[in-house]
Amino acid sequence: MSYIEVNHVSYNYKVFKKQSGFKGGLLDLFNRKYVDKEVLSDVSFHIEKGEKVGLLGPNGAGKSTLIKLMTGIIAPQDGEIKVNNMTTDTDNYVFLNEIGVVMGQKNQLNPNLSAMDSFNLIRDIYKVKNDEYQKRLHKYLTMFDLNKVKDYPVRKLSLGEKTKLEIIASLIHNPQLLILDEPTLGMDIVSQNALYDFINQVNEELKVTILIISHQMRDIENITDRILILLNHAITFDGKTTDLLNNLKAEAPTIHLSGKNAVPLTDWTGANVSTENSNATISNYSKDSTITLKISELASLNIEDSSLEESVYQIFKKDKL
């Protein structure tokens, strides 16, 4: 039995279908029409203890609904979800002790009080022993270099500092499953790297299972071992992060050439070349392609290294079309 089991889960929302115009508005007032909007359809996957999994999907794919189901905020209409053999339910405090969740842009820390006040409340909610709490908190605050801001009102802190404190707040009770929704939002590169080290360390030392939802491919690359892609209400990719990244990287990057007075190419085979004035664009080439340049005419050469994030979204776009 896996640590997380999501079996044939489906979920629909009822959405009010508004008729357009003044007349439509009046008709809606007396006779509203609701339609079922399919959010998840027969979604199944399993996650083992200690895995680091990324959940990707375009806006509206159902990621948030899936997380709400996995945290027990809502119950599936079909299928079942189990975490450590427990049905996800917010009335089950044993289950709630098992999970820690960081929600992007949702403050769990009271903005008017210091982070320490909120941490103390969380300590009492989970009945964490004081010596364990002090030790854990000191470690996390030191790792994120937040000791000097822990006593300031949270609203006075930068977005990056707040996010890091939110992550600490979700780890105080030592959860076995950590769900992170857009954890690096508003963080600078240095803080992002510190976060990656931190999460990887938490995973290695405590065997905490990590599920991360992010649009930042850096997060996915630096944290996860496995990726789930949620598209059209279902899981369309479930595989190793390295496999997905290698596939994406296998596509040859587009080359842009500019000539001083004319196109700086003399010959080519096995590649798509388009020219305009003294510029040329080379794409769809392979290791067997031959492209001969006229160096004396060459003004500039750029290799378009499309980001992984862009490549993944190309997949999403193709799917939408």
Next chain:
Amino acid sequence: MKYITSALNGFENVLIFKSNLMVQIFSRIVQVLLSIITWNAIYAGSNHKIIGGYSRTEMFGYLILASLLSILFTMEPVFNLSKQVKDGTISSWLIRPISINGKSLANFIGSKLIFILIMIVYLVVTGTNNLMMAMFNIVYLLFAIVVWHELLYLIGLLSFWLIQMWPLEPILNGFYLFLGGILFPLNILPQYLFNIVRFTPFSLVSSDLLQVVLNNNSGNTTMYIYIFSLAIWYLILRFSSIWLFKKGIRKFEGVGM
């Protein structure tokens, strides 16, 4: 322990905004002064020394106490809950082992701690000749706060369905000012109307409490009826809020998460 910490955080939350606290106290003082001036004019223009069973001094005492109570019975629980539902932050608390209702009550009590203590001191000082009665009044006050919170929490749960909660504020305020006996003592009303309205939760937590405190009469069975009525209301409100919360959470779309 978690609810005590939550209450202390609610208390700190008030202290942090010193100016807000001062403005709140100042506005209540102005409100009381205006009521006193109005009733002073009514007494001066009337041929009667007693109006509705109240002498001028008794009326002033009533108005001061009513105003102090109105600082306790405010609408925060409605709007705090509504804000959490609208911006989705309620999710952060749903996934923690704490009752949303219990946390809201603890926060509310914490935010009113100063005024609760002032009321308790007032009840002890004015009840030195009858300590049992003073203790009874304190229990009534604390129970009234719990029932008031439950009523507002129930109204706050409507935010799962209503997009804007602020249009309800003037209605609630109107009910509270009238039925809570803040504008005038309810027993000035015709007897049949008084007998109906005094058993509404607004009256039980405020107007009836004031009557019990000011009449300071341990032999009066009315106060036991009031406490019993509060208990009935509490059960009705609690069961209703549990039912409405379950319905609401099914409808909750969580604003992203």
